[in-house]
Amino acid sequence: MATASSFLSEDEFLCSICLDAFMDPVTMPCGHNFCKSCITKHWSVSRQHQCPLCKERFDPRPALRINTFKSEMAAHFRNARSLSGQVNTSSGGVLCDVCTKPKEKALKTCLVCATSYCQTHLEPHLRTVALKKHKLIHPVRKVETMMCEKHKKPLELFCKTDRMSLCQGCAASDHKKHRLVALTDECKEKKKELEKNRAGVEQMIQERFQKMEQIKQSVKLSERDREEVTAAVVENCSSLIESARKILDLFIEVIEEKQKAIEKQAEGLIKELEEEISKLMRERSVLKEMTETEEHFHLLQNTQHTTFTTKDWTKVRVQSACDVTVRTATAQLETISTEMEKLCAGFQLERARLYGVDVTLDPNTANPYLVLSDDGKRVSCGDFEQALPDKPERLSSFGVLGGQSFSSGKFYYEVWVKGKTKWELGVVRESINRKGENIICPENGYWAMWLRNGHYRALTGPSVPLSLISPPQKVGVFVDYEEGLVSFFDAEAAHLIFSFTNCNFSDKLYPYFSPCSSDGGKNVAPLIISSISQTID
Numbered sequence: 001m002a003t004a005s006s007f008l009s010e011d012e013f014l015c016s017i018c019l020d021a022f023m024d025p026v027t028m029p030c031g032h033n034f035c036k037s038c039i040t041k042h043w044s045v046s047r048q049h050q051c052p053l054c055k056e057r058f059d060p061r062p063a064l065r066i067n068t069f070k071s072e073m074a075a076h077f078r079n080a081r082s083l084s085g086q087v088n089t090s091s092g093g094v095l096c097d098v099c100t101k102p103k104e105k106a107l108k109t110c111l112v113c114a115t116s117y118c119q120t121h122l123e124p125h126l127r128t129v130a131l132k133k134h135k136l137i138h139p140v141r142k143v144e145t146m147m148c149e150k151h152k153k154p155l156e157l158f159c160k161t162d163r164m165s166l167c168q169g170c171a172a173s174d175h176k177k178h179r180l181v182a183l184t185d186e187c188k189e190k191k192k193e194l195e196k197n198r199a200g201v202e203q204m205i206q207e208r209f210q211k212m213e214q215i216k217q218s219v220k221l222s223e224r225d226r227e228e229v230t231a232a233v234v235e236n237c238s239s240l241i242e243s244a245r246k247i248l249d250l251f252i253e254v255i256e257e258k259q260k261a262i263e264k265q266a267e268g269l270i271k272e273l274e275e276e277i278s279k280l281m282r283e284r285s286v287l288k289e290m291t292e293t294e295e296h297f298h299l300l301q302n303t304q305h306t307t308f309t310t311k312d313w314t315k316v317r318v319q320s321a322c323d324v325t326v327r328t329a330t331a332q333l334e335t336i337s338t339e340m341e342k343l344c345a346g347f348q349l350e351r352a353r354l355y356g357v358d359v360t361l362d363p364n365t366a367n368p369y370l371v372l373s374d375d376g377k378r379v380s381c382g383d384f385e386q387a388l389p390d391k392p393e394r395l396s397s398f399g400v401l402g403g404q405s406f407s408s409g410k411f412y413y414e415v416w417v418k419g420k421t422k423w424e425l426g427v428v429r430e431s432i433n434r435k436g437e438n439i440i441c442p443e444n445g446y447w448a449m450w451l452r453n454g455h456y457r458a459l460t461g462p463s464v465p466l467s468l469i470s471p472p473q474k475v476g477v478f479v480d481y482e483e484g485l486v487s488f489f490d491a492e493a494a495h496l497i498f499s500f501t502n503c504n505f506s507d508k509l510y511p512y513f514s515p516c517s518s519d520g521g522k523n524v525a526p527l528i529i530s531s532i533s534q535t536i537d
Contacts (some may be wrong), residue, residue: 013077016053017042022074026064030056045212094139096121106139111154114143122217158186200221222376240340266318276310345496349489352478355410359511362403365393370400370515373526380526381518396435402511405430410480413511414491414532417451418473418524422516424450425475426459427486429507447486447500448512458488458498466498474530481505491530 013021017038024036030051034042043049050057058231095103096118104118110125117125125131135154140146146155151169159166161178171180352355360376371382379400388394395401402413415512417423424440426448433444440446441461449458449466456466468490475497476489484503489496 009166013074017498021078022070025067025070025074027067027070028056029058029062030054033067033070036066039064094141099139109139109143109146111135111137111143111146114147116140116143156183157181158183160186179251262318269316269318272311273313280310342495345489346494348478348487348496349476349491349494352410352412352476352487352489353532355412355478357404357406357411357413359402359404359413359529361400361513361529362393362510363400364391365395366397366400367395369398369517372400376403377529378526379513380515380524381466383518395436397438397514398512400426401428402513405508405510406479406481407508408481410478412476412478412532414474414476414530415513416474416528416530418500420515420527421454421519421523421529422450422452423518424448424459424512424514425477425488425527426512427477427479427509428512429505429509431507442500442503445507446512447503449488450496450514456497458500460500464498468497469493469495472497477511479509481509 015022015025015033015038020035022033022035024321025033026036026039026040027033027052030053032051032053034052039052042052048057049059049061056403076505094106094109094116095302096106098121101117104120106116107119107122108125109116122136125134125136135156137146146151148155148167148170151167153167153169155165155167156178157166157168157171158164159171159178159180161173162175164348165183166180168173177481227423250404258430323482362374363376366379366388368385368388369382370379372379381398393401415425417425426446428447429445431445433436438444439461440448440450440459441463443461446459449456454471456468458466470490470493472490472493472495474491478487478489479485484501484505486500486503487496488498513527513529515525516523518524
């Protein structure tokens with residue numbers, strides 16, 4: 001009775017990683033099978049738990065359980081393959097054509113007889129004079145491939161002119177004036193070339209193994225650096241938080257002490273005022289009595305007693321406990337806040353650079369006045385309008401779009417703007433109006449910022465002026481499609497310039513670039529898309 005393995009192809013029992021029969025086969029959630037050791041080693045190198053065939057990712061890593069049915073079938077296949085002599089490294093698996101079962105391994109193939117012989121059946125060719133003249137070669141499965149189809153003679157020659165194998169008949173007829181060499185000699189030359197190539201491939205393999213080790217080592221060093229940097233950042237942040245807490249505690253303490261001092265001062269002033277009020281009230285009574293007297297002599301005699309010296313209270317005030325203290329504390333807290341913002345912006349930029357993409361300019365969208373470099377990385381405004389076809393996707397304004405679109409995920413790119421007095425950068429949706437005048441704002445599908453004569457503005461509609469510490473030389477643009485976020489960074493100073501938030505993206509997004517007009521030679525510098533390094537140091 002035939003086994004199940006006899007009805008299946010050889011590929012059903014081979015691991016696609018090692019290309020050999022399965023050993024302890026395991027089945028992935030996607031349905032593909034691999035040797036347990038092969039997939040384990042593959043995942044240890046790639047560090048991503050995904051199927052090598054269909055690239056489906058598994059999170060978390062699936063448990064590797066041996067497929068017992070597949071394992072048993074693979075074992076039957078290995079046994080059957082071994083018994084049938086299909087794998088034989090010394091003779092290539094070629095069997096004697098003369099032997100009856102069991103067949104012996106072939107030692108030579110005769111091109112004249114078109115037959116393969118084992119050692120026993122080859123003996124007449126070694127002994128008989130007529131058979132000694134036959135051409136014997138290393139055993140091959142298909143002898144007919146070594147024979148000329150036209151002349152039915154062995155292919156013993158090689159034509160270097162036409163790069164093909166020949167028999168003596170071909171050499172005497174169609175290849176008389178061509179460069180001919182013995183097939184064996186050509187094979188020797190070819191083997192030398194292959195050996196050289198093999199050595200080169202071997203070197204490349206070793207180089208890649210070394211690169212793998214270098215990458216693994218870099219990951220280890222990165223993990224160590226991560227721990228050190230994390231500890232340093234935690235320490236610095238803790239110091240800033242502790243400084244803010246100390247300022248807060250000191251602020252409260254000083255305010256309370258000043259309040260007590262002010263209350264004490266106020267008590268003294270109030271007491272003094274009360275005493276003076278009492279004196280004034282007594283004086284008022286005296287003055288009233290004198291104004292009502294009818295004794296003129298007595299009134300004039302006592303006028304000298306009506307003089308009363310009082311304190312000038314117009315300049316006396318109690319200063320608030322918070323005036324100077326609040327200004328001082330606020331200045332200190334603003335300093336801390338600025339440092340925290342710088343630190344946060346640096347982290348945001350580092351995170352954005354993880355999503356760096358290779359952006360090139362799409363010449364089909366470029367305004368005819370714009371000049372693009374051959375590599376699609378530079379754009380500037382020329383002096384003359386080029387004769388270009390007016391395609392629907394071409395912009396009538398001084399702009400050009402990137403050749404790559406994005407409809408999900410995150411992406412980031414950087415652009416050199418050094419030496420320019422005007423420029424516009426950002427992203428646009430695919431469905432923008434590309435012809436005629438267009439107000440640049442989110443409502444019209446633009447999320448951008450610009451520079452005009454030293455002034456930077458976020459084009460929010462109406463636009464918002466931006467206060468920058470220094471003019472950016474290189475601007476980074478980061479987009480989180482799902483989050484609805486577009487951020488602009490000073491890529492060299494690691495400062496966040498501006499962010500559009502809660503953006504409603506429902507279309508493909510394209511990077512947008514405008515070098516603006518040359519402005520009479522003042523703005524001829526190009527916009528240059530910068531490459532974002534992804535090397536492992």
